[in-house]
Amino acid sequence: MLCDSCHERDAVVHLTTIENNAVHQLHLCERCAAERGVETTVATPKHPLGEFLHDVHQQVATSRNEAVRCSFCNTTMADFRATGRWGCARCYTNFEIGIRELLRRVQGSHRHVGHPYQPPMSEELERASVLGELKERLRRAVESEQFELAADLRDRIRVME
Amino acid sequence: MTLDLSLLPDGGVGWLDASGRHADIVLSTRIRLARNVEGYAFTGRARDGERLRVLAQVREAVGSIGALRESVMYRLDELPPTSRALLHERHLVSKELAGLDEQHPLRTGAAVFLADGLGVMVNEEDHLRLQALRSGFALQEAFASIDKLDRDLGARLPYSFHGEFGFLTACPTNVGTGLRGSVLIHLPGLVLTKEIGKVLASLQQMGLTYRGLYGEGSEVVGNFFQISNQTTLGRSEEELLDQLLRVVGHVVEREAEARRVLLRDAGYIIEDKLWRAYGTLRYARSLTFDEAMNYLSGVRLAVGLKLISSLSVYTLNKLLIFSQAAHLAFAEGRALTESETNLARARYVRKALEGEAGSVG
Numbered sequence: 035m036l037c038d039s040c041h042e043r044d045a046v047v048h049l050t051t052i053e054n055n056a057v058h059q060l061h062l063c064e065r066c067a068a069e070r071g072v073e074t075t076v077a078t079p080k081h082p083l084g085e086f087l088h089d090v091h092q093q094v095a096t097s098r099n100e101a102v103r104c105s106f107c108n109t110t111m112a113d114f115r116a117t118g119r120w121g122c123a124r125c126y127t128n129f130e131i132g133i134r135e136l137l138r139r140v141q142g143s144h145r146h147v148g149h150p151y152q153p154p155m156s157e158e159l160e161r162a163s164v165l166g167e168l169k170e171r172l173r174r175a176v177e178s179e180q181f182e183l184a185a186d187l188r189d190r191i192r193v194m195e
Numbered sequence: 196m197t198l199d200l201s202l203l204p205d206g207g208v209g210w211l212d213a214s215g216r217h218a219d220i221v222l223s224t225r226i227r228l229a230r231n232v233e234g235y236a237f238t239g240r241a242r243d244g245e246r247l248r249v250l251a252q253v254r255e256a257v258g259s260i261g262a263l264r265e266s267v268m269y270r271l272d273e274l275p276p277t278s279r280a281l282l283h284e285r286h287l288v289s290k291e292l293a294g295l296d297e298q299h300p301l302r303t304g305a306a307v308f309l310a311d312g313l314g315v316m317v318n319e320e321d322h323l324r325l326q327a328l329r330s331g332f333a334l335q336e337a338f339a340s341i342d343k344l345d346r347d348l349g350a351r352l353p354y355s356f357h358g359e360f361g362f363l364t365a366c367p368t369n370v371g372t373g374l375r376g377s378v379l380i381h382l383p384g385l386v387l388t389k390e391i392g393k394v395l396a397s398l399q400q401m402g403l404t405y406r407g408l409y410g411e412g413s414e415v416v417g418n419f420f421q422i423s424n425q426t427t428l429g430r431s432e433e434e435l436l437d438q439l440l441r442v443v444g445h446v447v448e449r450e451a452e453a454r455r456v457l458l459r460d461a462g463y464i465i466e467d468k469l470w471r472a473y474g475t476l477r478y479a480r481s482l483t484f485d486e487a488m489n490y491l492s493g494v495r496l497a498v499g500l501k502l503i504s505s506l507s508v509y510t511l512n513k514l515l516i517f518s519q520a521a522h523l524a525f526a527e528g529r530a531l532t533e534s535e536t537n538l539a540r541a542r543y544v545r546k547a548l549e550g551e552a553g554s555v556g
């Protein structure tokens with residue numbers, strides 16, 4: 035649909051007005067709408083990352099840490115600047131200082147206050163943790179001369195190891 | 196591989212049934228949580244093999260979760276474009292996951308698990324995007340179900356989590372809670388009374404933002420707005436949702452008030468305009484997507500104002516989704532040109548309205 039005013043550009047603002055009990059519809063391009071002082075309600079919201087990327091750019095320029103690479107995924111600040119995306123979870127540790135400052139600006143905070151999270155234990159971690167506990171109990175059993183219990187604990191540790 | 200929608204008990208569109216609160220103004224409520232699995236590069240940086248391993252790990256975890264045990268999995272990377280577009284039109288997958296976004300081509304390992312009102316997108320911008328979708332204004336209910344799913348999945352998969360920053364995401368605008376709550380709301384009253392500019396400006400002051408029908412980057416058509424929280428960090432999940440609940444509740448009240456003002460001050464003009472919209476939908480032979488959306492917006496307002504009584508909000512919701520290009524092509528069983536799509540759309544809308552036309556007026 036072409037603009038009702040200039041008949042050249044595509045109409046992007048569709049204005050409905052009610053005057054003297056009559057409904058008028060006007061289809062305008064962005065420029066003609068602006069010339070008439072129409073406030074567009076369909077304007078695309080400003081991309082939240084726009085400002086953020088600008089900040090990153092400035093920060094990189096001043097901190098000269100262009101050469102730093104994430105040890106896990108090889109992402110650099112330049113990569114982030116180009117895509118607006120980090121490469122992996124480790125990036126948050128590798129670029130921690132910069133990220134903290136940027137989150138403060140973009141999100142208004144850098145501190146998570148939402149739900150806490152405890153990742154599930156992997157089998158290996160779980161095994162190590164149980165083993166550690168058994169060894170500790172064995173130490174205490176020996177100290178308190180509970181030899182029967184100690185023998186039992188030693189057998190269990192041997193099986194696990 | 197073709198798309199077998201019969202596997203989904205409600206076709207994945209149970210949220211259209213208009214059973215929720217304020218269903219004449221609020222179409223749907225969605226909450227999504229962004230999560231990543233520890234040990235892999237984020238999706239955009241990961242290799243094909245890594246993404247497939249992420250998918251395998253998620254699949255195993257999903258199998259032992261009650262809410263998802265009966266879920267259906269679609270591998271987007273094995274579906275033809277029309278099927279992917281259809282899932283996107285139903286709001287079940289994002290444009291990025293469906294590979295419809297020019298910036299993000301379809302990825303190996305892109306998949307979605309769908310169950311009643313719940314979905315898990317795998318290998319989207321983040322490894323996991325969990326979402327709950329409900330009819331009407333239902334933030335608390337949506338959060339209760341997504342929170343449970345998140346805890347169940349998080350107990351089986353190690354999420355990437357940082358003591359200070361919270362849940363880690365590819366984009367820094369999602370880090371922390373990873374939560375985005377959004378309410379799809381129809382605001383013709385505020386648009387017609389020209390109050391909308393003020394309302395939208397005040398949203399931003401309250402830390403909220405708005406987008407079009409299909410979220411980020413989509414335009415506002417048919418007076419449908421998606422209102423959502425802008426930030427994800429520094430406030431708890433409950434605080435973010437409370438704020439959204441309060442503000443959207445206020446917007447719903449203002450919309451209802453604007454509709455009363457319209458009827459009072461411009462009754463017959465509005466009535467005429469809305470019946471003309473109905474007339475066009477009922478008899479037009481060709482409709483573009485934007486035209487259909489705008490006329491449907493008018494008819495929806497007429498139903499809300501009780502000017503048209505025999506049409507259900509459910510029918511209007513279905514029209515909104517099923518009159519889109521991929522749905523029309525799917526129904527016809529072949530790809531359609533743009534003009535064929537417009538003809539098919541007009542035909543589909545006419546038929547649907549004829550079906551309920553008995554006592555209209």
